[in-house]
Amino acid sequence: MALRHAVLAALLDGEYSGYQLAKAFDIGVANFWHALPQQLYAELAKLEKDGLVAGRQVVQETRPNKRLFRVTAAGRAELENFAAAASKPSFIRDDLLVKVQTADRIGTASVIEQLEERASAADAKIELLGALLRQLRGDADEEEFLLDGERIGPYLTCLRGLAFEGEHRDWCRRIAAVLKERLAIRAER
Amino acid sequence: MALRHAVLAALLDGEYSGYQLAKAFDIGVANFWHALPQQLYAELAKLEKDGLVAGRQVVQETRPNKRLFRVTAAGRAELENFAAAASKPSFIRDDLLVKVQTADRIGTASVIEQLEERASAADAKIELLGALLRQLRGDADEEEFLLDGERIGPYLTCLRGLAFEGEHRDWCRRIAAVLKERLAIRAER
DNA sequence: GCATCATACTCAACAATCTGATTAGTCAGA
DNA sequence: TCTGACTAATCAGATTGTTGAGTATGATGC
Structure with missing residues (x-):
């Protein structure tokens, strides 16, 4: 429900x-x-x-x-x-994370690719959400809008989405870099 | 599957x-x-x-x-x-976010409470994950462990979890503050 | 000495979600 | 003129996930 x-x-x-x-x-x-x-x-x-x-x-x-x-x-x-009513805790459920859990042993190269694709997709989503937020708040700056705006609900949930995407992107890029570096080190040996 | x-x-x-x-x-x-x-x-x-x-x-x-x-x-x-194989994009699915979408009109006080509870729960989770990460990497510092460690998969996914919880907590606290402030402003009028 | 917690697992019923196809008219571009 | 995308919706079926209960024993706390 x-x-x-x-x-x-x-x-x-x-x-x-x-x-x-x-x-x-x-x-x-x-x-x-x-x-x-x-x-x-x-x-x-x-x-x-x-x-x-x-x-x-x-x-x-x-x-x-x-x-x-x-x-x-x-x-x-x-x-x-x-x-x-009480709400149940939220949780992540992500195929790609399952892959990363095994990525130091299984399918490393493919996972690196997917991490980079995800990061790019997140970039696109971030731009989209940024535009949506600007549209929602109109001329006002954020602080002002949040205190005086009529309908801030959708704005607040977009902020969450934006933060989620940003952090997701950073994590993807960082993990891709780490996995690449490890591949390079192991190739040298 | x-x-x-x-x-x-x-x-x-x-x-x-x-x-x-x-x-x-x-x-x-x-x-x-x-x-x-x-x-x-x-x-x-x-x-x-x-x-x-x-x-x-x-x-x-x-x-x-x-x-x-x-x-x-x-x-x-x-x-x-x-x-x-390709992975499908991840997405948030959270009861509390649904509530925030309506919180400027419906159930504000209760939602503020729930946001604060969530933030506290996230604090606890963050400590737990911090401890888990320290345990996984042993004596090494993070950089070193990520390049030389045997089994970094679980560490990488924990990092994601940690980032998620941290950002979730920050968002909850900020939104709770905004909603409270709005209640206060409206009470004055 | 009684209650509760932890280990270890199972079963059935139900609700929620996803996959994939189908219909059918309009509109823009190659 | 053909192709594909967009608007607008519906249907059947399969898979997944949740709720809630139940079994049985040993350990721990008050």
């Missing part, structure tokens, strides 16, 4: 279709939850059945029709209960 | 029973994968059936008997394939 709340939280900013939500889950929302479109459509259907969101049909000429959803009063109440 | 490889990677350091493995998944291995004991026992059974690990019974006097597992040649080959 957690995707449920992630969807409600994302929908708090306005009316979105399943498709738009899927996009959001690829960028901003991805900072706190990840889900595939199929899951979102399924979850929206359940949320509507339970009366936590309300959908309305929008007929379009040049595009397929779509359904826009918004959070109902019951949905807001559900979020309140959720916010008050 | 990812827990599979996490178990193989963890088992690379020696022979472990399901129970010991469960402990490892609570501390060091938790830096790259999380799993409950039930899953581990089930996965070990599957791995043994597939010939990727081999188990042997150890009869104990004062404790229940146990089965110790080690990675077979086929298991090592499986890890090699895994290391060479």
